[in-house]
Amino acid sequence: MSGRTPSGMLISADWILPIATGPIHNGAVRVVGDSVADVGTLVELAAAYPEDTREHFAGCMITPGLVNAHTHLTLTALSGVVPPLPFVQWLPRLVAALKPWEIADHEASGVLGAEESLACGVTVVGDIAYGAAEVASASAAGLGGVYYWELLGMRAEDIKSALDALRFPEDPATYGTRVVCGLSPHSPYTAGPGLLTAVSEHARTLGVPTAVHLDESAAELQLLMDGTGPLSATAARTALGFTPPGSTPVEYLASLGALQGTTAIHLCHVTAREITLLAEQARGVVTCPRSNRYLDNPPPAIAPLLDAGLAVGIGTDSSASNHDLDLMAELRAVRDSERTLSAVTLLNMVTAGGARAIGVERHYGSLAPGKFADLVIHRVAASSEPEAALIDHAGRSTTEAVMSGGVWRVLSGDLLTRDSAAARRAADARVHSLEVLNAT
Ligand SMILES: [Zn+2]
Secondary structure, eight states, X not given: OOSOOSXXXXXXXXXXXXXXXXXXXXXXXXXXXTEEEEEEEHHHHHHHOTTSEEEEEEEEEEEEOEEEXXXXXXXXXXXXXXXXXXHHHHHHXXXXXXXXXXXXXXXXXXHHHHHHHHHTTEEEEEEEESOHHHHHHHHHHTOEEEEEEEEOSSOGGGHHHHHHHTTOOSSTTTTOTTEEEEEEEOOTTTSOHXXXXXXXXXXXXXXXXXXXXXSOSHHHHHHHHHSOSTTHHHHHHHSTTOOOOSSOHHHHHHHTTOSTXXXXXXXXXXXXXHHHHHHHHOSEEEEOHHHHHHTTOOOOOHHHHHHTTOOXXXXXXXXXXXXXXXXXXXXXXHHHHOTTSOHHHHHHHTTHHHHHHTTOTTTSSSOOTTSBOOEEEEOOOOSSOHHHHHHHHOSGGGEEEXXXXXXXXXXXXXXXXXXXXXXXXXXXXXXXXXXXXXXX
């Protein structure tokens, strides 16, 4: 029960939740190679494909691989390093915590993040990446999705040399068909207006997606409205050419032509006018409620975003502003703060909706013929209403098995491969970060 399926494999459980269609009781997924070939009841598929091998998971449910639509895998080793604080107090501590890190520390921490994601049933990420090695190791571990190369604190004309230095791939197939490489001009307070526009234009030229942290803290709003507040020094240092536009973050990005086609992350103070702009121009939005709470920011109301027709994904953000990468725990935070959202709607946001929000819905987010064979077997039982049971109980501790790209990554709740050298290096990096913070 390991490695690629040679011909066909029927994977069955008490319930299949394909997302593309309604739940199937006693359902099965047929996997051939790295893709889903069929979905139906076990009785139907067993009759249609009698030669297939079979794996049955009793007392379990199967969903598509979960989509963590915003994370920073390379910051995973910072778990518990920077305590919950208001954003403007947390940010300099994060910068200080990363001071002693070498590139190899980022890489080791990224491996840890990829492994932890898979252990939580996440097979697809919208990740903010800091270099090629991290993307290579995360994709080798089995994580697909979009890796956005981050650009900040530079002039527009420096984009190409920066991307060369970070080894942004010229060939979109460098990391295989499961990985899309995109760009992220970090935020309005660290990327000046010229850079925000130029990254957007460069991404369009390359045909790659973008994502941007937007409207996260009250300090960001204050900076854009009148140029004052606790982020003004950061902006003066890194957002080259910045002058306060006197408008809200979404309006500012739209005025620069940088909202078109992007994925906007956070939107903690989003207004009705901004939601209209987002619906007209953005690819989608991602909300990170537990990270927002960690940094004393208000999470946005999600119902108005969905009502406007936006694709809404959920992200854990990084381990520097969250206690874990458990996406189902993140979803429960959404449910607890917004009781009007149905279980079906909630589950959509960590599967098909999240895939749409980062633009990978063609390959991920649902179980349907032609999609990648990314699936999670949850040790959760239900006699009816499987979505509600899943949202109540699923998470890292109930992840029985995980497949991505037709390969088992987790079985009997255990990762099949772990990089122990990376784990040791990441643990050391964490200690060095704590030493720096304790000395200040
Ligand atoms: Zn982030």
